[in-house]
Amino acid sequence: MATSTINHIVIIGGGSAGWLSAGLIAAQPHLTHNAKVTLIESPNVPTLGVGEGTWPTMRQTLKTIGISETQFIRQCDASFKQGSRFDGWCHDAKNGESNEYYYHPFSLPVAYQSLNIAPYWFAQHNAVSFSHAVSSQTYFCDQNKAPKTHMHADYQTHANYGYHLDAGKFAQLLQQHCVDKLRVNHIISHVDEVISDEDDYISAVQTSDHGLITGDLFIDCSGHHGRLIDKYYKVPLQTQDHILFNDSAVAVQVPYADDEQEILSYTKATAQDTGWVWDIGLQSRRGVGMVYSSKFESTQGAKDKLINYLNTTQSDLDLSKLTIRELKFTPGYREQFWHKNCIAIGMSAGFIEPLEASALVMVELSLNTLLANFPTNRKAMPQLAKRFDQQTHYRWQRIIEFLKLHYVLSTRTSEYWQAHKAPRSIPSALIDNLALWRYQSPWLNDFDRAQEVFSAASYQYILYGMKQLPQFPQMKMPAAIIEHFTNSQQDAKQGLAKLPTNRQLLNHIKKFGLQPI
């Protein structure tokens, strides 16, 4: 072994995860000063096209990589996402119709930085929904408003937002930027063989067209088959289908009826008897899919439910023109994400149903953790790996608990939903928290890590969206609290008057662009 410093970082895989890794690493001058970055991509591997929803974190990620928001919006068919809406998750639909829904907006409840407003909402829960009472953004979602105006700069917000995007186009934009601007070395070739040294650290990969590519740190972004982490190191997947049953999806791309049809400014998740349907609005089309458990539903049954759903959203849809794709996945995550000098990021690390769009944000969080703990020397890797694994395991567990929360509070009666409520399927930490939240509201102390995936605010939006109110003494409403609620309604009114619709702003950006400041 000639040297143990990190001079060459090799990324395997050219999807969103691979190019985000390349972009974020190559945008750090202190890293690329000493090391070069190479991305190896197999030819003709279709990108899976999941993960079309991002979190607000993506704004900072793109900024760091150095891509302007205008360019991103124009090239990725992207639109603005201000949160999620859950339709029919509380109760069974009556006569096939369900009017009940709630929001999980990206904006924090009003006054969140100084106090917990939730207990003051309980007394008025019959008059106004939790999210409408504490977040003006909910009203913007109701009317499919954009989260900003054309006078705002790139990435500047009126209300907090992330994106819906076309993952294939996103990978293309990142690739173009990484290669042209960040001098990432791009190799299109199959990885035939993994070569390791006497410590079982990977020293090189043998490619079919470009020979031997040596490296010091290897990032496995090769998707669910895990070229390095799984196929080479055989790090097992810890399956999670005993908690979250969904392991299949059927998906379809749906054109808009016309140029006027509203573009949803939230991800709409509509509950079904055996799963749920996502509905995501891009600029040029919708992405709609049904995610379900193969134990409770057949592929044909899922397709029927998907088509049923589509017909409720658009009356004159020509179904014969639509191609329904089928997807299978094993919900779970690796026992280790960082093994020797190999780090799994993206679907090679783990995958869970797309509820709450955790896929891309986990890529971003993992990369931020890696960048904050970047090895300058191979000898530091074991300690950094341990830290990375602990952090990432913690995040996966919290995500799984939070997703499970959406199911356990439901009163839906089908076999699938009942199975979700079986105590043995619920993580013990969630059982504990649910017991606590029968008497008090989720708050900061319930989640004490510096970088939690989901904050207490998110738990409040789900719990109170599903009308799980704690037994709580009636609270006196001080004038200052009334003012917070009033301000929130005022903000909503002002925002509605000023904000364009999602579609209007996207059209404006296509025509004029936004300014960088």
Add this chain to the structure above:
Amino acid sequence: MANHVLLDNISHKDLKVITERGAKWGDTISCTAIFPNEFTKVQAQQPIVFRKHPNTGQFEALALFGFENNENLLLDEQGNLSLNYLPLSMQRQPFLIGQQTQYNQGIPEQSLVVHLDLDSPRLNQEQGEAIFLEHGGNSDYLNHIAQVLNTLHIENQALPAFFEQLLALNLIEAFSIEYQQKNGEKVTVGGFYTINQQVLNTLNGEQLQKLQQGGYLNAIYMAIASLEQIPTLLKNKWAAQ
């Protein structure tokens, strides 16, 4: 509101344009659009600021007359406006650039034409500059206007490149004008942008050369110098209070 029509020498043959400036001719305005080639002349009389156009969100440059809507602090007591240099966007009034689609063998072609704002108080049949000659030919005045409109069109086309280059070098920063009313009340007028002098001072030779070659460097310094006109405008504001 605006009543824009295509100018022609039949319907408009007897019209004249009052070219005097002042309150009664619609000059009670707080700003007018200007272009980098005008900055040298404008900076000697008015502050130059940038802002995002309210319709397009794109940057534009303005010469300021006042700090509130419809406030022109350069009008004299009689309401007359006498400027050493009248910005092109005001010289053109009441004419505008219009676009016309003509079909050349079935292929649409855009051409520029002169439009007239029929609602302008400057239009009348008695006094001012004749638009057309007796037999329908263009007056010298109209020829001048055509030149002004043509220059405006060219400057308009060139403007995005100016801002693009400034933005690429981080040379633009937001700023607000803060002033005190005579009664002590503090007022902040926001939404303006100007040159970031700190960034300008750290540009390297290559960057400066590029700005110079684009003809932008002079405009940048003129925009900075023009901010010294803000106190002059404020003095007028206090004098009126």
